[in-house]
Amino acid sequence: MKNLNKTKKMILLNPGPVCTSEKVRNSLLKGDMCHRESEFSTLLTNTRKKILQAFTPDGSYTTAIITGSGTASLEAGICSSVSQGKKILIINNGVYGERMSRIASVYKIDKVELKYDWSELPDINQIEETISQDTEIEVVAMVHHETTTGLINPINEAGAVIKKHGRTFFLDSISGLGGEEIDLVNDNVDICICTANKCIQGLPGLSFVLLKNNEVKRMRNIPPRSLYFNVISQLDEQEEKGECPFTPSVHTFYAFEEALDELLKEGVQGRIDRYKKASSYLRQEFKRLNLKLLLQEKLLSNTITALYLPENMTYTRLHDNLKERGFIIYAGQGELNKTIFRIANMGELTMEDLESLIKNLQEVLVE
Secondary structure, X not given: OOOOOOOOXXXXXXXXXXXXXXXXXXXXXXXXXXXXXXXHHHHHHHHHHHHHHHHOOOOOEEEEEEEOOHHHHHHHHHHHHOOOOOEEEEEEOOHHHHHHHHHHHHOOOEEEEEEOOOXXXXXXXXXXXXXXXXXXXXXXXXXXXXXXXXXXXXXXXXXXXXXXXXXXXXXXXXXXXXXXXXXXXXXXXXXXEEEOOOOOOOOOOEEEEEEEHHHHHHHOOOOOOOOOOOHHHHHHHHHHHOOOOOOOOHXXXXXXXXXXXXXXXXXXXXXXXXXXXXHHHHHHHHHHOOOOEOOXXXXXOOOXXXXXXXXXXXXXXXXXXXXXXXXXXXXXXXHHOOOEEEEEOOOOXXXXXXXXXXXXXXXXXXX
């Protein structure tokens, strides 16, 4: 009789969810737990401490964990951080900049938007000019790693300008934190959004908001726009009671804590270096296979490479052929849907996995 439980291992080359370690997966088997018991409070408290230890060890930040994808924390951050009558400036050069804009519109938050081509860095001078001319702009929002194209935005330069004018720097680092160079303090990031299932190498279902302590004081004066997605109410429950205000994804917390333990053991810089080594190898091999990069290499992240589809090759054909061989690649988004494909190297991937990808990719291209 066929074993229905046995599934073929797939190498995920999409930008989250990512391949995870056996320890992370097995942590789900620790057993059931009531989220109102002291055992969960200990798990929640330890997980929050490990997030801060990894990314903000200086003690000037706090964090709230939210059950939901990265977009859940992104929505929570935006709807909780802009005061009534004030504006948010959104830097939009990709799908995820556009997502922030859509969230602001849903909550009827006044917004100013600077749009750029998806292959273009934002103009820092234009950002500064826009901020300086509009005193109603309270929050400036930017995407760290725009996974639409694999582009890294200039967060250090933006942070310096935003701080100079005394505004709040809101950063979507859902695909960046843990995989890209960032120093929240030196980059003047006030609010940072991330998720468990990308560069931290946890499982989908949990995300978090990192807040500078003085931002918490400011945000307390903002009337809630949402019950579930209010960052301050989530934070207060977690800090004061060691609980979540609503039922959390308990088993996913097991996996998240295990993933954070692995990150702390490897070291954040060690993980960044591993990803950098992997992407450098892949890009060298892509060139050898005559695949053309969408962006200049100097603009690229450590974890995603966007490539033009070869002539006479559709994405569906390329995807399906590689999937048969055990590899999952990712399509282009929006206007790039029919012209590019993307390969991510975040997650629990070995050099042997990547070498096998190149071997199989070459065979598919030859066929």
